Amino acid sequence: MTVLLVRPDSWNLPLLLHVGGAMALVASVTVAAVALIQGWRTDNPSAASLKRFGARTLLYAAIPSYFVMRIAAQWILSKEGLDNSNAAWIGDGFMAADVGFVLLVIAAIVANMAVRRDPDSGLGKLAKVGASLSVVLIALYVFAVWAMTTKPS
Amino acid sequence: MGYSTLLFLHVTSAFTMVTAAGLFLAIALAQRSDRHSATALRLAPVAAILWPIGSLLAIVFGVWLALHDSQYSLGDGWIIAAIVLWAVGGAIGGRLGAGYRKMTSGGGPDPAALAMNLALVITLLVILIDMIYKPGAS
Numbered sequence: 647m648t649v650l651l652v653r654p655d656s657w658n659l660p661l662l663l664h665v666g667g668a669m670a671l672v673a674s675v676t677v678a679a680v681a682l683i684q685g686w687r688t689d690n691p692s693a694a695s696l697k698r699f700g701a702r703t704l705l706y707a708a709i710p711s712y713f714v715m716r717i718a719a720q721w722i723l724s725k726e727g728l729d730n731s732n733a734a735w736i737g738d739g740f741m742a743a744d745v746g747f748v749l750l751v752i753a754a755i756v757a758n759m760a761v762r763r764d765p766d767s768g769l770g771k772l773a774k775v776g777a778s779l780s781v782v783l784i785a786l787y788v789f790a791v792w793a794m795t796t797k798p799s
Numbered sequence: 800m801g802y803s804t805l806l807f808l809h810v811t812s813a814f815t816m817v818t819a820a821g822l823f824l825a826i827a828l829a830q831r832s833d834r835h836s837a838t839a840l841r842l843a844p845v846a847a848i849l850w851p852i853g854s855l856l857a858i859v860f861g862v863w864l865a866l867h868d869s870q871y872s873l874g875d876g877w878i879i880a881a882i883v884l885w886a887v888g889g890a891i892g893g894r895l896g897a898g899y900r901k902m903t904s905g906g907g908p909d910p911a912a913l914a915m916n917l918a919l920v921i922t923l924l925v926i927l928i929d930m931i932y933k934p935g936a937s
Binding site for chain 1: 803804806807810811813814817818820821822825829837838839841842845924927928931932
């Protein structure tokens, strides 16, 4: 297998935005997951604050990071002339991004609904769904990083 | 181990570092409000685990990659720059983690925490730019 170690300069900016956006996305989903799970594990008043923090992180950090990652992905794909490629790793990336986006939006909606409905209490069922989806998202993103770096055929 | 596996492990470790930095930053931002400061410290134990693991594995797999591939050399300018920046980031992250651990056991907040977080974010961003652009690589 030939590995291209130094790529054309014109690919660097879209790749930087793609990887940077992905890092910000994973970091913000993990911050939200940790906050929601810590809120799940406690009964004291800090649970409500952790729930709010997790919900807002999904809405104001994770979703914008997703768009940076996804738009830059399309840009780099176009630069590399792979728009119509059937390569498995590109399909895996699209699957992780698109399924991940649906899960991310659902997680953000249910967590923020939980905050709205009951701002002063612990997690509740809705926020627990948000916490669980955040953990699923982290697993999906590890798969995406695997697909993007190993490029399985 | 092959190039792809090493790259996966290196990149995953880098993601772990950035995630820990995100947790550090979240704690620092929450510290600005009295209402959230105690709550935010509940994120500190996870950050304190992720930071050392991520940063250690990132340098181990990064150096391994450089040694594994004949096109790279540990003497390349961009690799030396990355190692220096990694050491700077490691020191900042280590101090942030220690400061938050001290706070969870009753110590006062570090007044320089927000500035250190900003320095850590900038350091990680410069490392990422260095890794993507590989200045001086042929």
